[in-house]
Amino acid sequence: MTYSSSDFRPSGRIQFGVFFQGVNSGTVWKIPEAGSQTDFESFRRLAQTAERGLFAAFFLGEGLRLREHLGRVHELDVAGRPDAQTMLAALAGVTEKIGLVATQNTTYNDAADLARRLASLDRLSGGRAAWNIVTTDNAWTGENFRRGGYLDHAERYTHAEAFVQLAKELWRGGVAGSAASPQQRPVLFQAGDSPEGRDFAARQADVIFSAHPKLEAARAFRADLIDRTVAAGRHPNELLIFPASEFILAPTDAEAREKKEWLRSLQIGPQQAIAFLEQFWGRSLAEYDPDGPLPEIDPVVEETSETRGSGFHGAKARQLADQWRAEAKDKGQSIRQFVAGQSARRDASFVGSYQAVADHLAEYARDGVVDGFNISPWLIPTGLDEVVNHLVPALQERGVYPTEYRGGTLREHLGLGVPAEVG
Numbered sequence: 001m002t003y004s005s006s007d008f009r010p011s012g013r014i015q016f017g018v019f020f021q022g023v024n025s026g027t028v029w030k031i032p033e034a035g036s037q038t039d040f041e042s043f044r045r046l047a048q049t050a051e052r053g054l055f056a057a058f059f060l061g062e063g064l065r066l067r068e069h070l071g072r073v074h075e076l077d078v079a080g081r082p083d084a085q086t087m088l089a090a091l092a093g094v095t096e097k098i099g100l101v102a103t104q105n106t107t108y109n110d111a112a113d114l115a116r117r118l119a120s121l122d123r124l125s126g127g128r129a130a131w132n133i134v135t136t137d138n139a140w141t142g143e144n145f146r147r148g149g150y151l152d153h154a155e156r157y158t159h160a161e162a163f164v165q166l167a168k169e170l171w172r173g174g175v176a177g178s179a180a181s182p183q184q185r186p187v188l189f190q191a192g193d194s195p196e197g198r199d200f201a202a203r204q205a206d207v208i209f210s211a212h213p214k215l216e217a218a219r220a221f222r223a224d225l226i227d228r229t230v231a232a233g234r235h236p237n238e239l240l241i242f243p244a245s246e247f248i249l250a251p252t253d254a255e256a257r258e259k260k261e262w263l264r265s266l267q268i269g270p271q272q273a274i275a276f277l278e279q280f281w282g283r284s285l286a287e288y289d290p291d292g293p294l295p296e297i298d299p300v301v302e303e304t305s306e307t308r309g310s311g312f313h314g315a316k317a318r319q320l321a322d323q324w325r326a327e328a329k330d331k332g333q334s335i336r337q338f339v340a341g342q343s344a345r346r347d348a349s350f351v352g353s354y355q356a357v358a359d360h361l362a363e364y365a366r367d368g369v370v371d372g373f374n375i376s377p378w379l380i381p382t383g384l385d386e387v388v389n390h391l392v393p394a395l396q397e398r399g400v401y402p403t404e405y406r407g408g409t410l411r412e413h414l415g416l417g418v419p420a421e422v423g
Contacts, residue, residue, distance in 0.1 A: 005226045005402075008236035008369020013211060013400045014361055016392075017101070017242055017374040018032060020382060024244060026322045028266045028379050034301060035381045039098030040090060042391065046382035050098055054402050056413045057130060058091065059209075064108055064136070065144050068307040071286060076275055078246075092125035099410030101130040101189055105326035106160040107282040108136065108145050115167040117176045118186045118255050127182035127409030132189040132209065134162045137184060138306045157196045162382075164188070164204050167422050182420055183409035187331040190241075202228035202239060206416055209374055213243035213348045218369040240371040240414060246349040249386045253352050260351050264340055275350040279312045280304055280320055290336045294321075294328045303333055354386075355386040358394035365400035 007360050019042065028034060035042045047058045062084040067074040067418065069421070088100040100121065104114055105254075109128075122129035123272025135156040136142075151159055171185035190205040201208040202225065212221040226236040226253040248263060250256040268276075270290040277294070282301030306312075328338040350357050364370050393403035406412045 002099075002232050003233070003235050005223075005230055005236060005237065007096060007230075008226050008368070010366070011237075011371060012365055012368070013054045013402065014365045014370065014395070015242075015372035015402065015414070016387070017059050017372060018046060018047060018060045018099055018243065019061065019374045020380070021061040021377045024374055026267060027248075028167075028263065028380055030265065030269070031379075033272065033382065038080045038082065040082075042381040043087055043091060043305070044094055046377070047095055047098060049384045049388055050300070051095050053384065053392045054405060055098055055411060056372060057101050058088075058095075059101040060087060061132075062400060064105060064142050070137040070278060070282075072167070074275075075272060076219060085121055086128070088421065089121055092121070092128065097128070097405045097408065097413070099128045099187065099413060100125055100132055101132050101187075103132040103134055105134050105136055106163040107151055107156065108141070109163075111166040112170060115170040116175045118167075119171060119181070120308045122181035122183065122186045123179060125181075128413065129190055129208075130187035130410055132191065133160060133164060133205070135407045140306055155254055157192070157200045161200060161204065168419075172421055181409075183253055183411040187410050187414065187416065188249050193407065198225065198228055199232070201232070202232040202312065203227070205239060206411075206419075207240040207371075207414070208244055210241050210243045210370075211244045211348070213350075213370075213373065215367075215369065218243060218364065219367065221307060224371045234420070238416070238420075240376045241369075242372045243370055245346055245373040245375055246378060247357065247387055248349055248351045248378070248392065249354055249357060249391060251353060255353050259376060260349070266342075267378070268336060268340040268343060270336060273339040276339045276342070277335060280315060280317045284316060288335065294325045294335055296325075354390040357391060358398055361395060362398045362400045 006056065031035065035045070050058055066079055067077045069075070073079070084102040085102070088102055092100060102118070103120065104118070118129055118131050119296050122208065131139070137151040137153045137156045168185065173181070174180065187207065189207045189209055190201040191209040192198070192200060193211050199206075208225065210221055222241060225239055225241060227241045229236050248256055248260045251261050269410045273290045281295060281299040282304070285295055288295055299321050302318045304312055304315045304317055324338065333341065352360070360419050375384065375387065392401060396403055404413065
């Protein structure tokens with residue numbers, strides 16, 4: 001069958017997922033209310049709260065090597081996080097409906113082994129499993145594996161596509177030792193935002209985890225994904241969009257704005273501000289005052305490495321230093337103020353009263369620019385409480401949020417049909 005962009009039909013509703021990503025510049029972890037990033041109780045509390053709020057899915061990120069800073073393990077990162085699939089298997093026993101999404105890498109797994117493990121999670125959870133497909137090409141991560149970082153950057157999606165195709169064939173034919181689940185195979189998420197990543201999602205994924213939560217950017221992203229999905233021979237409604245987002249809520253707009261200021265002061269503390277610059281300067285800046293001006297010395301690296309993650313990788317350090325010093329001086333900003341400003345540029349937050357944010361999200365639902373939002377809580381394990389207790393009821397009153405789960409499987413929650421390769 002041939003499809004066109006005009007076949008797209010907005011669902012008129014939105015859903016939520018929750019992304020448990022660990023310590024980072026968004027998670028506040030140095031206040032008494034902050035819980036453990038590694039204990040099962042934190043995962044259980046968050047997952048059960050999300051399920052009470054009828055969230056479609058609980059989403060776990062996973063890294064294959066501890067991030068490093070100036071050649072050492074990054075002290076402001078989390079260590080000791082449980083394996084994603086092991087944790088989700090445990091959560092399957094204390095939840096009933098919510099989907100369970102495991103981030104798993106196509107470069108450093110074996111397709112048949114991973115397909116079997118994901119099929120097992122899908123079966124034992126009653127059809128609630130999903131796979132967030134990620135790719136890696138760098139040798140730094142590869143040092144943790146015998147075969148190393150053997151992929152050229154341009155080949156990572158070629159390899160991933162072959163990997164996913166094999167997994168789909170195994171699920172369709174029945175993976176040894178694991179019968180098919182009620183949803184046939186795990187739901188497939190994908191988060192690449194490059195043109196290659198978008199095309200890959202259009203061909204292979206059920207849901208794309210996007211970086212475009214703001215309304216106009218979301219509109220453009222949806223239009224682009226519709227075109228790519230149709231070009232891949234699929235109905236445009238077969239690929240759902242869940243942007244990453246943060247919600248800062250309060251009874252009134254004024255209180256929410258004050259809360260955001262308080263939150264940003266905790267997210268970018270003195271240590272985080274200095275560490276942010278050190279990644280680009282390539283040397284210790286411990287002697288600099290975070291409330292003073294940016295360093296007058298030049299970076300000792302030409303280009304930044306991938307050891308702190310993709311957000312820090314590949315920048316022209318010397319060029320950036322000159323640009324940042326000029327900008328900070330022009331605005332009269334300290335190191336801490338400047339770094340906070342850099343984070344604000346990537347701001348994916350919704351800030352306001354419960355009613356105002358609900359009104360805003362209802363506009364997304366009417367336009368059909370997204371299918372939901374993947375929420376990154378700024379506090380673990382209670383960061384979803386206000387969303388579930390106040391925002392969800394306000395959205396339900398507006399008729400744009402589910403009032404019950406559609407069925408027992410994640411595929412049913414999301415309104416997805418039988419996978420094309422199965423049906």
